Amino acid sequence: MIHVIQSMNHTFEAFEPSPENGGHTDMITIFNRKELAITYSTNEQARIRDILTAEGIDYIIDTKGTVMRNMGARGPAIQQFGENITASTEYRIYVLKKDYDKASHLIHT
Template sequence: MITIFNRAELFLTYDLSRFNQVRDTLEGAGLDYIYRSKDLTSPTMWEGLCGGSSRGRTGTFGMNDGAWVEYKLYVRRKDLDWARAILRGI
């Protein structure tokens, strides 16, 4: 089981297709992983308390169309070097 105490960040991207490619590669190699996605246009807790999100106030002007969601992949800290070696091949 991968927990916050034994995990290491392996990969960060804003591209869903690249995220899926890396995820499929890890699955094919038999590596356990977890991932987190974060919608960068959604309100934070503080913004929610103050009423609305930054997108609601300012819109999406100036934001890259492909960079609205952040994807992070984590593996066990002890498997990090192995996972990096696997990803060098793709």
């Protein structure tokens, strides 16, 4: 199950607890998390999510859309010259500080 929390400019996705913890997870907060990766690639964030899920590492993803924030008067269907529409969403992936070293090793090998 995916838990999604949305605010005006951000979407946070938190995924179900890992079975290794007996279905229990530490809540990931700004106090106990560490940023694992930042990407604009949906493929890269999916690759990282798959690795973390397979290893039972809890994570959250903070997504921030840049197109809507900078839309102004030009409207949603008009692309600004040079704007890369595929890079319109920033994905920040966080894990618990205690899981950071393992997670970092896994996504970089």
